[in-house]
Amino acid sequence: xxxxxxxxxxxxxxxxxxxxxxxxxxxxxxxxxxxxxxxxxxxxxxxxxxxxxxxxxxxxxxxxxxxxxxxxxxxxxxxxxxxxxxxxxxxxxxxxxxxxxxxxxxxxxxxxxxxxxxxxxxxxxxxxxxxxxxxxxxxxxxxxxxxxxxxxxxxxxxxxxxxxxxxxxxxxxxxxxxxxxxxxxxxxxxxxxxxxxxxxxxxxxxxxxxxxxxxxxxxxxxxxxxxxxxxxxxxxxxxxxxxxxxxxxxxxxxxxxxxxxxxxxxxxxxxxxxxxxxxxxxxxxxxxxxxxxxxxxxxxxxxxxxxxxxxxxxxxxxxxxxxxxxxxxxxxxxxxxxx
Ligand SMILES: NC(=O)c1ccc[n+]([C@@H]2O[C@H](COP(=O)([O-])OP(=O)(O)OC[C@H]3O[C@@H](n4cnc5c(N)ncnc54)[C@H](O)[C@@H]3O)[C@@H](O)[C@H]2O)c1
Numbered sequence: 001x002x003x004x005x006x007x008x009x010x011x012x013x014x015x016x017x018x019x020x021x022x023x024x025x026x027x028x029x030x031x032x033x034x035x036x037x038x039x040x041x042x043x044x045x046x047x048x049x050x051x052x053x054x055x056x057x058x059x060x061x062x063x064x065x066x067x068x069x070x071x072x073x074x075x076x077x078x079x080x081x082x083x084x085x086x087x088x089x090x091x092x093x094x095x096x097x098x099x100x101x102x103x104x105x106x107x108x109x110x111x112x113x114x115x116x117x118x119x120x121x122x123x124x125x126x127x128x129x130x131x132x133x134x135x136x137x138x139x140x141x142x143x144x145x146x147x148x149x150x151x152x153x154x155x156x157x158x159x160x161x162x163x164x165x166x167x168x169x170x171x172x173x174x175x176x177x178x179x180x181x182x183x184x185x186x187x188x189x190x191x192x193x194x195x196x197x198x199x200x201x202x203x204x205x206x207x208x209x210x211x212x213x214x215x216x217x218x219x220x221x222x223x224x225x226x227x228x229x230x231x232x233x234x235x236x237x238x239x240x241x242x243x244x245x246x247x248x249x250x251x252x253x254x255x256x257x258x259x260x261x262x263x264x265x266x267x268x269x270x271x272x273x274x275x276x277x278x279x280x281x282x283x284x285x286x287x288x289x290x291x292x293x294x295x296x297x298x299x300x301x302x303x304x305x306x307x308x309x310x311x312x313x314x315x316x317x318x319x320x321x322x323x324x325x326x327x328x329x330x331x332x333x334x335x336x337x338x339x
Contacts, residue, residue: 032064081296107168120187126154263303265321
């Protein structure tokens with residue numbers, strides 16, 4: 001079987017953990033992983049090479065690019081929404097300049113190898129911005145082209161990087177006489193909040209859902225920073241990994257767009273609490289909304305329309321809310337608690 005070399009940035013994060021576990025099971029796939037933090041030892045043995053360093057370090061990126069021939073780049077490294085709001089200039093550097101650096105690597109690689117390099121980019125529902133809760137309720141399931149007026153640095157960074165990806169795919173150096181088109185095959189997914197059974201998020205604004213669950217499993221009281229009626233979409237981590245891998249494999253001709261919504265279930269914070277209590281009856285959750293983080297949640301859609309992904313490349317989540325809790329989250333967090 002032909003070897004397929006994949007670069008994963010931000011490999012030590014929540015998505016990186018799930019993605020590496022899956023990709024390492026594919027025969028013929030070589031994983032090159034990099035992250036600012038040294039990679040979790042359980043992941044290191046699944047990778048061919050690991051690098052610890054910054055996506056803003058051009059020397060490191062050059063080492064990566066000269067040392068490997070990448071077929072696909074999963075660019076996961078980022079500062080998430082809450083952290084980005086606290087350090088907006090750093091967020092801009094990491095999220096935008098970092099992505100630009102990786103897109104340049106993709107171009108260099110495709111020239112070196114004389115073939116298309118795929119660039120898979122996890123975007124977010126943070127690209128949307130609804131002005132108030134009444135508009136949010138009325139908007140319902142938001143399509144990719146609607147309400148792209150983000151109010152956070154993170155959302156702005158993500159929306160702009162989607163556009164950068166489209167530029168590198170179709171218009172890169174368009175005035176040059178001999179620039180071949182389509183050398184970077186950019187594909188983006190706008191994820192909702194992700195809930196993993198094995199890792200705890202940090203620095204995101206959708207973190208209240210996974211935190212509620214993990215605190216309950218650990219028997220710790222949880223002051224929830226969201227109002228009970230807060231409703232945004234979520235997805236179980238295995239579905240997020242499936243979405244990334246399925247989009248990566250989809251034939252280009254089947255894709256009517258380059259950035260897709262994907263979603264699964266859309267409970268209120270209270271409904272999440274009720275489901276957590278069903279499994280952990282002693283869970284102590286108090287709703288103590290943080291006015292400023294709440295305003296960000298209120299600007300995100302209550303649901304997204306992922307019909308384009310369903311139609312073009314057969315996207316379908318395996319986990320609805322009940323199955324996510326009963327078959328994935330509760331068994332795994334309970335087992336972790338027991339060990
Ligand atoms: N988790 C979610 O709910 C969610 C939702 C939508 C989109 N996303 C996107 O998916 C991607 C991965 O998210 P995640 O949940 O794994 O986040 P995470 O915070 O768990 O992981 C991000 C990783 O990036 C690394 N990193 C940060 N700055 C870096 C730098 N300068 N150089 C190298 N590495 C750096 C961090 O060390 C971390 O390991 C991000 O782009 C995020 O915006 C996540």
